[in-house]
Amino acid sequence: MAVNREYKPGQVSPALAEAALACPDALSGALTLPPMEQGAEEVLTAWLHAVYARLRFPSYEPWNTAICVLLQLGIASDAMTLAELSDFIRSYAAKISGKDSPGVKCLDCGQVHDLSVIGNFTAPRGHPERDTSPVGVLADFGAVAWADAGPHGLLWLTPLGRSLAISLFFNASPHPTDSVADVIEVIGPVPAPAQRIMMQYWLTGRSAPDAVRELLAYGETFMGFAEEGAARLLAAMVGPDGLDGWRDWAAKPGYGVYARQWMEAAEESLPDSVTEDQKQLDKLWLGIDEVNSLAERGPGQFLGWFKAVKDKGGDAGVNAILFAWRLTGHPAVDRFVSLLIKAGLASEGVGDHPALG
Numbered sequence: 001m002a003v004n005r006e007y008k009p010g011q012v013s014p015a016l017a018e019a020a021l022a023c024p025d026a027l028s029g030a031l032t033l034p035p036m037e038q039g040a041e042e043v044l045t046a047w048l049h050a051v052y053a054r055l056r057f058p059s060y061e062p063w064n065t066a067i068c069v070l071l072q073l074g075i076a077s078d079a080m081t082l083a084e085l086s087d088f089i090r091s092y093a094a095k096i097s098g099k100d101s102p103g104v105k106c107l108d109c110g111q112v113h114d115l116s117v118i119g120n121f122t123a124p125r126g127h128p129e130r131d132t133s134p135v136g137v138l139a140d141f142g143a144v145a146w147a148d149a150g151p152h153g154l155l156w157l158t159p160l161g162r163s164l165a166i167s168l169f170f171n172a173s174p175h176p177t178d179s180v181a182d183v184i185e186v187i188g189p190v191p192a193p194a195q196r197i198m199m200q201y202w203l204t205g206r207s208a209p210d211a212v213r214e215l216l217a218y219g220e221t222f223m224g225f226a227e228e229g230a231a232r233l234l235a236a237m238v239g240p241d242g243l244d245g246w247r248d249w250a251a252k253p254g255y256g257v258y259a260r261q262w263m264e265a266a267e268e269s270l271p272d273s274v275t276e277d278q279k280q281l282d283k284l285w286l287g288i289d290e291v292n293s294l295a296e297r298g299p300g301q302f303l304g305w306f307k308a309v310k311d312k313g314g315d316a317g318v319n320a321i322l323f324a325w326r327l328t329g330h331p332a333v334d335r336f337v338s339l340l341i342k343a344g345l346a347s348e349g350v351g352d353h354p355a356l357g
């Protein structure tokens with residue numbers, strides 16, 4: 001487990017170690033820590049290991065929201081009301097799912113009083129809602145404290161919670177010499193705001209354009225896998241300083257489409273070498289991405305769509321589409337072909353030639 005930093009003697013205050021020994025999990029016997037005689041560093045390190053294990057570092061399933069809570073309270077550097085914290089988490093979740101859940105805003109504080117995302121953390125332990133609460137899991141380890149659990153009540157990180165945030169967001173961050181694969185393994189699953197912070201140390205090992213080059217090169221080799229999306233997301237987080245890296249990729253066919261997309265969004269002009277034909281292929285490529293996610297979400301729908309094509313244009317119609325898609329070099333096309341052959345909607349060699357022989 002990558003709790004990277006070893007504490008040197010004297011680095012950890014005894015008060016912190018005492019707080020760890022007095023956290024609810026330690027007091028209830030659910031967590032065994034070394035005694036104080038072994039030194040405050042030993043105690044805190046053991047406590048951190050236990051928290052990491054409980055949060056399932058580095059996958060965090062199902063504790064992503066706990067990471068959000070830790071990050072947001074850490075950034076706030078002061079107490080937050082529970083309504084504010086819930087609003088932050090809901091808007092983060094809305095960004096991911098694309099679904100917003102509005103609700104009625106309170107006249108006193110302007111927030112929506114829907115605290116369901118942080119769960120019922122004051123219920124007794126063993127209560128299902130308590131045991132799945134992202135605030136509750138942090139409370140078990142003595143990382144958060146609160147005054148009044150109502151919507152206007154305040155929640156903050158304890159000194160122990162702060163040392164957890166520092167350990168997680170800085171010490172456990174990828175090292176500058178880590179490979180992109182390592183970076184994605186460690187920070188791929190955390191929420192985007194935490195990724196932004198956790199990738200900074202890695203970025204110190206390369207220039208911003210090189211970081212973009214490295215991430216996109218990795219992404220290209222993982223086209224069709226989750227790692228690809230993660231690498232591209234991290235490349236986008238490098239920010240405007242990465243421009244030269246994006247420009248290099250924008251000149252490449254195929255996967256360079258995402259760099260061209262980035263350049264357009266950033267209102268940067270494309271390299272002169274990008275032809276009109278390439279722009280047409282890019283449109284096809286992005287269309288294939290959509291069909292691809294359709295095929296992943298519901299293969300039935302995907303096959304239904306092709307069945308309609310076949311009913312209308314026969315084998316030649318199916319062939320024409322696959323032939324055009326093949327020209328993009330998009331790696332999903334081969335998978336489409338095998339899906340269609342399996343379903344009896346196309347035969348071997350479909351899409352290899354402009355016209356069916």
Ligand SMILES: [Zn+2]
Nearest residue numbers: 106108109110
């Ligand atoms: Zn209110």
